[in-house]
Amino acid sequence: MRQSSPRSTRRPARTLVLLAASVVLAAGCAKAGTAGTAGDGAGSGDAAKAPVKVGLVYSRTGPLAAYGKQYLEGFKAGLDYATKGTGAVAGHPVQITEQDDAGDPAKAVSEAKDLIGKGYKVLAGSTASGVALQLAPIAAQNKVLFISGPAAADQVTGINKYTFRSGRQSYQDILTAASFIGDAKGRKVTVLAQDSAFGQANVAAVKAVLGGEGAAVGSVLAPPSATDLTPFAKQAKAAKPDLLFVAWAGETAPALWQSLNQQGVFSATKVVTGLDLAASYPLFGAAGEKISFLDHYFAGAAGTAVEKAMTASLEKAGATPDLFSPDGFTAAQMTVHALEATSGQTGDTDALVKALEGWSFEGVKGRLTIRAEDHALLQPMFQVKLTGSGADAKPSVEKVLGPDQVAPPVAKTAG
Incomplete structure (x- = not known):
């Protein structure tokens, strides 16, 4: 696949649809981390190696909890893969804080605002489309990088410059x-x-x-x-x-x-x-x-080297790959790539966004490309x-x- 964004305005002559599940993440997750006081990594000296704070707002409970569990497990496996087992970017430990939105957009918005108020500049998650569509404007208003998860609503694509997605869309x-x-x-x-x-x-x-x-x-x-x-x-x-x-x-x-x-x-x-x-x-x-x-x-399904790596990591943790495991894994790859571009610092959100736009990489499903024009995730x-x-x-x-x-x-x- 070409590195540049492929043309996508062509409509197939015969088309139908489907979509049987998309949304998102969930159940039994590890205990949330505790953010450090200098977690934005914007300082120098000792603070330069302070933890990078990443918030996961997803459905740990609620009707989409099973999907959320797969997403979370995939994210952890992807973080291990993308950081080559160190859990850090440029020496900054990536510190994850989990918030359960239970599929409720109002609850998700409250949790996201709380994390942003504590200095979080990177948010991921959103199992449900209704949640993603509410969090995206919050991300834009506060200039926070938001990587939506399994939520499949097409409206998430192109909603604003700060919002990306790690799964497919309707x-x-x-x-x-x-x-x-x-x-x-x-x-x-x-x-x-x-x-x-x-x-x-x-x-x-x-x-x-x-x-x-x-x-x-x-x-x-x-x-x-x-x-x-x-x-x-x-x-x-x-x-x-x-x-x-x-x-x-x-x-x-x-x-x-x-x-x-x-x-x-x-x-x-x-x-x-x-x-x-x-x-x-x-x-x-x-x-x-x-x-x-x-x-x-x-x-x-994919048979790729990245899929084999994800599977091995999941099995080591006592989990198995499933429908939305790649969404979490891909979200972690995207998070790490953006942070690598800024040496693990999150003070310049626009730099994080720029690092992801047009990025083409090997994912669980094969070659993936983040279309620069609207942040659609092009994938097999x-x-x-x-x-x-x-x-x-x-x-x-x-x-x-x-x-x-x-x-x-x-x-x-x-x-």
Whole structure:
């Protein structure tokens, strides 16, 4: 892949979408660090080697806690990898402080402001799109580097000069699903999603891409708090779509697939969705082999040297790679690279931003590029098949789509 930002304004002739989980991080994390008094590393002498303070605001608890756990584990593995096992940049120990937003944007904003007030100039995290969209303006107002995590809402890309992302976005999911549908013109597509920032972003993306190619796009949206999903499965079936695109995240996913199975949706229409975390594989049952999956990542999908390094580090810590492990790992790579450009100091946030813009590097999934124009993270995506059922269900890569093939259109970046 070229070092310069690839062109991304081309829209594939046939496109569909999916997005089955994106958001983010979570559960059981190590004890938060305690920031040093000179943690911004802006001083000289002894202070020049003071800890660099990095705040992780993510969902340790809440409906996205499982994703958060993967993100955190990946971040720790990535920090070890990027610092070559030292945990430091230019002699400055990288000190992590964890804050649990529980998926609540208001709580996340409060925690971010508290960290910024204590001198933190680098923030990462955001499992949920709603959280990322609230933290990004705070980062811009305070000139803080913010690296959003698994949150997939397209609006995060280009939202401002201080915001980046370490995961994929909804548009990349949509482009990945392009080969799963023929000519969209005259087709009926229904999006089944949660009525959240994540779900609404998927509906908007499907309408923009498939609707723009002549498909009639409708939606069935369920409240994020809903636990009885049978009514929504019935609505999706009653819509009689040519294609049902499922964009779902969180702990209610098993109940959703059970409801779709019980209502006979899989035999009534073609279902496209994103492959979720490994624990969800058995939940598809025999229907899993009938679903067209697009995938951000699963353990072993990439086969890269960096993936092998991440896997070894995770296993050493008693963890296993999963859907959002690369998002944390990549966030740590980005953090370290930015800090290396400033010799471990965070006083000049614009210098941290400049170091990341246009950076192309080897990541877990392969070659990654941070597009300078809008900070989109250009990356490979996967088309995946699930075979077997129950505990024997296993994914395999059917096709790898290169970064250029799934690059979203360039977004107009705000100030």
